[in-house]
Amino acid sequence: MHTHLMSLLVTMTLTHAERSQTPARLWGVLAVLCTVLFLDGLDVSMVGVALPSIGTELGLSTTSLQWIVNGYVLGYGGLLLLGGRTADLLGRRRIFLIALAVFAAASLIGGLVDDGTLLIATRFVKGLAAAFTAPTALSILTTTFAEGPARNRALSVFSVFGASGYSSGLILGGLLTSAGWRWTFLIPVPLALAALIAGIVLIPRDRPAAEGGHDLAGAATLVSGMLLMVYSLVSAPDRGWLHPVTLTLAAAAIALLAAFLVIERRVRHPLIRLGILRAGAIVRANLSMVALFGSYLSFQFMMTLYLQNVLHWSPLRMALALLPAGLLVAFGSPFTGRLITRYGTAPLITGAMLSMALGYGWFLLTAGATPHYVVTTLPTMLLLGGGFALGFSSIMAQATDGIEDSEQGLASGLVQTSGQVGAALVLALVTALVAAASPASRADFSQFHPGVNLVTGVAVAGLLLSLTPLLTRRR
CATH class of the missing domain: 1.10.287 (Helix Hairpins)
Incomplete structure (x- = not known):
């Protein structure tokens, strides 16, 4: 899938009125941004599926394999906030293109190395590059599209490609791993290069938005x-x-x-203006992102371990089992922008967290020793996919609404940092709970129940937080 096809897919998600009112170059820029977000999701899920094959070929222990994932998280979560603010200070286009080039180079090197330490180092560099591309892409989007229906629609399209990248990575990871795990590192290279060339041509030059x-x-x-x-x-x-x-x-x-x-x-001249945290809506958006990302990614992590390590499913079969959630995000996100325009962000975030909490609760209620896919897993994945589709775009819109252009990178980096750090925290707690549970002597889910209890509690906390502005408004 190259950038021209991405542009066509973006155009297909727009109504006829929107296409007639929006310059083609504008949506070409969105296609480039969507390609980069697609690559981020694609890379994370493909590498996760390929971990057992990487460990076998390179002779890596389980601890070393975890750092192939955690190295990316370390670079990404550690520098996200700085990445967004750097784009404000030095220029979004410049930072975006440089970081995208680094991402492509690190992908190429990662697919060629034969040493586990070097592989982990390339993952850290890729996470570092993504820490600059992700918030910069979002700030380019929010400064390119005016606040209101156009921006809400663009954010919805943006979310579609993030979910599509993750979902596609599950399937592609299963297929490519059978041909060789190195392909999971090499496939993003031509996509990143195509996005880099298109970005040089399409993204307009900008001056640093912040002085000092x-x-x-x-x-x-x-x-x-x-x-x-x-x-x-x-x-x-x-x-x-x-x-x-x-x-x-x-x-x-x-x-x-x-x-x-x-x-x-x-x-x-502070790097970050702390006054941005005085807005209650922005603080709630960041905390909601912690609950959304932390619970969702931790639950998928547990399902991946259960299906592959306990039930001994193949990577492709496991990917197909989890795919409904990603598909629902991909097909549901285009409508979220219209819902935000009509109802606002607060009710949608509440609906999203309610759907997430119901999904985890349904799983706990019906799982038993061995979850039945049609009765337990499929409804859970549909509830989680629907909740994520509503929540991600709504939280992003709330976190950047009313922010000056000079601080869009800061706001974008802040909410994405909240998601990454929240995911790292909840996943670390879930991992500790699962490890502390008595190892399952049978092929059942009992070892993972403490972790599911935790993510359910996180989702319920997010739901209670989202109800605060609605209750205050009614009072």
């Missing part, structure tokens, strides 16, 4: 604190939550982030 000095002390403490925080979260299940190293890392991360807050309050 360079807050080097703030950047250093923010990056160091975020990296240590994410590292402490993803490594805690293996090392132990009360291990001295874990506690030391967590304390150092908190100290660095506290120093960052002090610096930002005192410098003349």
Whole structure:
């Protein structure tokens, strides 16, 4: 799938009136942004499916294999906030294209190396590059499309390709792994190069949206604190939550982030304007993203382990079992923009979190020792897919509504950082619960029930949070 096809798919999701009112170049830019988001989802899911084959060929232990995933999370979650703000300060087009080129190069090297350490290093670099492309792409979108129906529609299309990338990666990962795990690293290369060329041609040049000095002390403490925080979260299940190293890392991360807050309050030109967090809607959007991402990705992680390691399903069969959720996101997201325009973001976020909570609750109620696919798993995946389709676009819209163009990168990076750090935290807790449970002597789901209880609680907390503005408004 190349950029021209992406442009056609974007155009197909628009109504006739929207196509007639919108310049083709504008939607060409959206096609480039969607391609990059598609690649992010594609890469994460393909590599996850290929992990057993990578471990067999390179002789990697389970701990080393986890770092192929966690290395990406470390670079991505650790630098997302800085990536969004850097785009505001230095120019979105410049940062987007440079990071996309780095992403393509790291993908190529990752598909050619024969050493596990180098492979993990390329994953960290890819996560670092994605930490700049993801918030920059969203800030380009929100500054290209005017706030209101046009932006809501563009955000819905944007969400479609993120879900499509993840869903396609599950299927492609299963198919490509049978031919060789290296193809899961090499396939994104031509797609990234096509998006890079199209971006050079289509994305207009922009001047830095924010003026001021360079807050080097703030950047250093923010990056160091975020990296240590994410590292402490993803490594805690293996090392132990009360291990001295874990506690030391967590304390150092908190100290660095506290120093960052002090610096930002005192410098003349702060890296991040802390006043953006005074808006209740933005804070709720970020916390809702923690609940949405943290519960959804952790549940899929447990299902992947259960279907492949306990039931011994093939990667392709496992991917097909989880596919309904991704398909529902892909086909449901185009309508979310119209719903946001009509009803606003708050009711949709509430509906999304309710759907997520019902999905996990249904699974707990009907799973038993061995979940039946038609009775338990399929309805759960449909509820989760519907909730994610409503929630992702709505949360993104709420997190960037009313923000000046000069801070769109900051707002975009902030909400995506919340999702990544929230996912790392909930996944680390879920992993610890699953590991602490007595290993299942039979092929049943009992070992994973504590983890499902946790993600259900996270979704319910997100639901209660989303009800706050609705209850306040009624009162």
